[in-house]
Amino acid sequence: MANIVILGAGLGGLIAAYEIKKTLGRDHQVSIISETDYYQFQPSNPWVMVGWRDRKDITVDLAKPLRKRNVNLIVGRAEKVDPANKCVRMPDGSQVEYDYLVIATGPELAFDDVEGLGPNGHTQSVCHIDHAEAGASAFETFCKNPGSIVIGAAQGASCFGPAYETAMIIETELRKRKIRDQVPMTFITPEPYIGHLGLDGVGDTKGLLESEMRNRHIKWITNARVLKAEADMVRVEELNEDGSVKQIHELSTRYTMLMPPFRGVAAVRDVEGLVNPKGFVVTDEFQRNPRWPNIFGIGVCIAIPPMGKTPVPVGVPKTGFMIESMVEATARNIAQLIEGTQPTHKASWNAICLADFGDGGVAFVAQPQIPPRNVNWSASGGWVHLAKAGFEKYFLHKLRTGQSETFYENAALGLLKAHKLKDHS
Known part of the structure; x- marks a missing residue:
């Protein structure tokens, strides 16, 4: 019997627990280590920030569905991964041993990289349900005495969709409250252009997102490096293409949400051969670490x-x-290793995104995510808002009932078929 341990119970970790257990069956043990006893659907956090959702709407108690799947839940923070001894060390001195380890921790939020950044500083965040709830409280206070807003991402961030969504959703909510005319809005991003998304754009995301911002009277600054966040001001360098400073902006603000820089979590940082200098796990084409081949x-x-x-x-x-394609490849590769053969499965690295704007949105499909692509498509409309709300409900229902299936693949195929792109799927 093989003992598989999954570190992290976010999107990747939870669906990995389901998929690996389904693939390996009852003869092998699967455990998941989670800092909390619940899963949070992070894509809904911008809705929490404006009061359209609350905690109970977007969280899933892990105990019941994991028990249904016969997956062992270990609630606690991992202290350190110890590859040489094939175990995860816990703060109380105990250790969780493994034959195969799947690291799915997500990032550590490096608020301390920028002075004044984060919930303990002067900016809000949609990266965690706790942050979104604090942001919702601050938003209600803001609406009683409105003023300027700054939304966006700091340098080192690698997730831009939530920043765009937050800006548009807040703008929609301000219009509903009939105070939009009192709120100048500025979007700041390290991207070289609006709609780059860390992917050099998908379809016409540049045109679609610029158009949305113009229509909503949201100004923007690209090639932006945040120097400091204060209670009433964000100081930003705007760079030229050669990296020289073009202009320094001091943006007045009464409400600020900035996506923070990401780095690897403490449990894996500085583990020789496992991670890069920023603490992110190094993997090969089979999602396996080259130095420690029993770690994915x-x-x-x-x-x-x-x-x-x-x-x-x-x-x-x-x-x-x-991420879902990484999970499927990992589950099948672990099965092959248990059977005594070498792994052959590779993640597709396809992408689907539904970026909700409160009363509309932008969707894109990229196959593969990294260009050049076989499918490079984007579209906008009110249907995106409805599609994301529907997907949220579908996804959370499946997780709560312990069902394992290709959530995002089904959604992507639905979009491709609806827009007559299915021949490229």
Whole structure:
């Protein structure tokens, strides 16, 4: 019997637990280590920030569905991964031993990289349900005495969709409250252009997102490097293409949400041969670490080179469909190793994104996520808002009932068929 341990119970970790157990069957043990006893659907956090959702709507108690799948749940924070001894060390001195380890921790949020950044500083975040709830409280206070807003991402971030969504959703909510005319809005991003998304754009995301911002009277600054966040001001450098400083902006603000820089979590940082200098897990084409071949990495915690050189470094996002394909490859490769053969399965790295704007949105499909692509498609409309709300309900229902299936693949195929792109799927 093989003992498989999954570190992290976010999107990648939870669906990995389901998929690996389904693939390996009852003869092998699967355990998941989670800092909390619940899963949170992070894509809904911008809705929490404006009061359209609350915690109970977007969280899943892990105990019941994992018990149904016969997956062991270990609630606690991992202290350190010890590859030489094939175990995960816990803060109380105990250790969780493994034959195969799947690292799916997501990132650590490096708020401390920028002075004044984060919930303990002067900016809000949609990276965690706790942050979104704090942001919702601050938003209600803001609406009683409205003023300027700054939304966007700091240098080192590698997830830009939530920043765009937050800006548009807040703008929609301000219109509903009939105070939009009192709120100048500015979007700041390290991307070289609006709609780059860390992917050098998908279809016409540049045109679609610029058009949305113009229509909503949201100004923007690209090639932006945040120097400091204060309670009433964000100081930003705007860079030229050669990396020189073009202009320094001091943006007045009463409400700020910035996606933070990402780095690898403490449990894997500085483990020789496992991670790169920023603490992200190094993997090969089979999601396996070259130095420690019984360790796999999936999701936001893995190292992916940037798309190319940009004035401000821009990371590559790991979208749900891409992560799901990593999970499927990992489950099948572990099965092959248990059977005594070498792994052959590779993730497709396809991408689907539904970016909700409150009363509309932008969707894109990229196959593969990294260009050049076989499918490079984007579209916008009110249907995107409805599609994302529907997917949220479908996804959470499946997780709560312990069902394992290709959530994002089904959604992507639905979009491709609806827009007559199915021959390229």
